[in-house]
Amino acid sequence: YQSQHRLLMHLNHHPNCSQVEIARELEISPAAVAVSLKKLESGGYITRETTESDNRTHRVTITPKGRSVIERSEQMFWETEKAMFEGFSEEEMQSLQQFFERIYENQMKRYGKYIRPCWYAFILGPLLMLTEVAGEVLLPSFMADIINVGAANHDVGYILQKGMIMILTAFIMMAGGVGGAWFASVAAINFGTGLRKDAFKKIQTFSFSEIDRFSTGSLVTRLTNDITQVQNLIMMALRMMLRAPGMLIGAIIMAFLMDRELAAVFLIVLPVMTVVILLLLRIAYPRFEFMQ
Numbered sequence: 189y190q191s192q193h194r195l196l197m198h199l200n201h202h203p204n205c206s207q208v209e210i211a212r213e214l215e216i217s218p219a220a221v222a223v224s225l226k227k228l229e230s231g232g233y234i235t236r237e238t239t240e241s242d243n244r245t246h247r248v249t250i251t252p253k254g255r256s257v258i259e260r261s262e263q264m265f266w267e268t269e270k271a272m273f274e275g276f277s278e279e280e281m282q283s284l285q286q287f288f289e290r291i292y293e294n295q296m297k298r299y300g301k302y303i304r305p306c307w308y309a310f311i312l313g314p315l316l317m318l319t320e321v322a323g324e325v326l327l328p329s330f331m332a333d334i335i336n337v338g339a340a341n342h343d344v345g346y347i348l349q350k351g352m353i354m355i356l357t358a359f360i361m362m363a364g365g366v367g368g369a370w371f372a373s374v375a376a377i378n379f380g381t382g383l384r385k386d387a388f389k390k391i392q393t394f395s396f397s398e399i400d401r402f403s404t405g406s407l408v409t410r411l412t413n414d415i416t417q418v419q420n421l422i423m424m425a426l427r428m429m430l431r432a433p434g435m436l437i438g439a440i441i442m443a444f445l446m447d448r449e450l451a452a453v454f455l456i457v458l459p460v461m462t463v464v465i466l467l468l469l470r471i472a473y474p475r476f477e478f479m480q
Contacts, residue, residue, distance in 0.1 A: 192224050193261065196233060199250040200258045207246055217403040233257065302382040309375035313426040316371065319364030321431055323357045325438035330354050332446065372426035380419035387411055 198214060199205060207225065211218045225248060228234045233254035236246040250258075273281065303310055330350050338347035391399075391407055399407070443451035 192228055192233075193257075195221070195224050195228065196250060196254050196258055197261075199234060199248060200255060204247050204249055207248065210248065215402075215406050217405050220400075220403055228254070299383075302379045303375075305382070306375050306378040309371040309378070310426065313368050313371035313375055314430040316364045316368035317427055317431040318434055320361045320368065321434040321438060323361035323364070324435065325442050327354060327357060329442060329446065330357070368427060368431075372423050375426055376419045376423035379422055380415050383418065384411055384415045387415065 207221050211221045229236055235249050235251055238246055334347050334350045440454055
């Protein structure tokens with residue numbers, strides 16, 4: 189059966205896995221994995237051993253008989269591929285690759301239909317976030333002018349003038365931040381709604397065997413949690429795509445304009461921060477993926 193062969197292929201490349209790990213990696217329900225493993229074990233293709241630390245956990249290992257099945261399959265795949273492309277020149281292989289790349293691009297264009305209904309939100313969201321960034325970059329310079337010029341010269345009028353400009357800037361920042369977050373949410377929610385609707389329509393066309401292959405729980409997860417993750421990704425991207433680099437570039441420029449010697453600290457801090465963030469991502473991402 190296709191599902192059992194898929195399990196054998198996975199065990200051949202990832203030996204000594206637990207049933208829970210197999211279910212998570214292949215996105216199959218634990219019950220379906222247990223049934224397939226039982227059939228493979230009865231046929232002598234795998235062995236299951238209880239771990240010493242936990243009697244409820246079984247480690248699954250492929251047997252020589254199961255490995256021979258995989259070797260025959262890989263040999264068959266290789267021969268099929270060789271037969272398919274026999275007589276193809278190097279130029280023809282490159283042309284074929286270009287055709288596949290165009291097919292991939294056409295598939296990616298399919299997602300444009302989820303963007304077009306709210307295209308304005310995908311544009312206004314990042315642009316309004318730049319308004320908030322500009323305010324955050326300019327406010328420290330206004331405060332510096334109040335201290336260095338207004339307070340130093342006891343010029344109350346100048347202080348009030350700069351204070352009013354700061355208040356106006358704060359209101360513009362608030363409007364930009366709220367507007368950017370709102371448009372980003374509208375864009376992400378509409379994208380997720382369209383994607384979920386099409387995914388649900390596609391699932392309705394599945395046969396019973398296809399539903400069993402994916403499992404009901406897996407399909408529900410794809411329609412709910414997985415699409416919600418895509419939705420959150422789009423929302424965060426629209427909010428941070430221009431805001432984060434804008435803050436970095438604006439802060440560096442303003443720092444060098446106000447005090448070049450002090451701004452030189454950026455040259456030391458930025459590489460250190462980059463290394464620390466990369467280390468944190470390297471440690472945290474596998475744990476996040478395991479929790480998912």
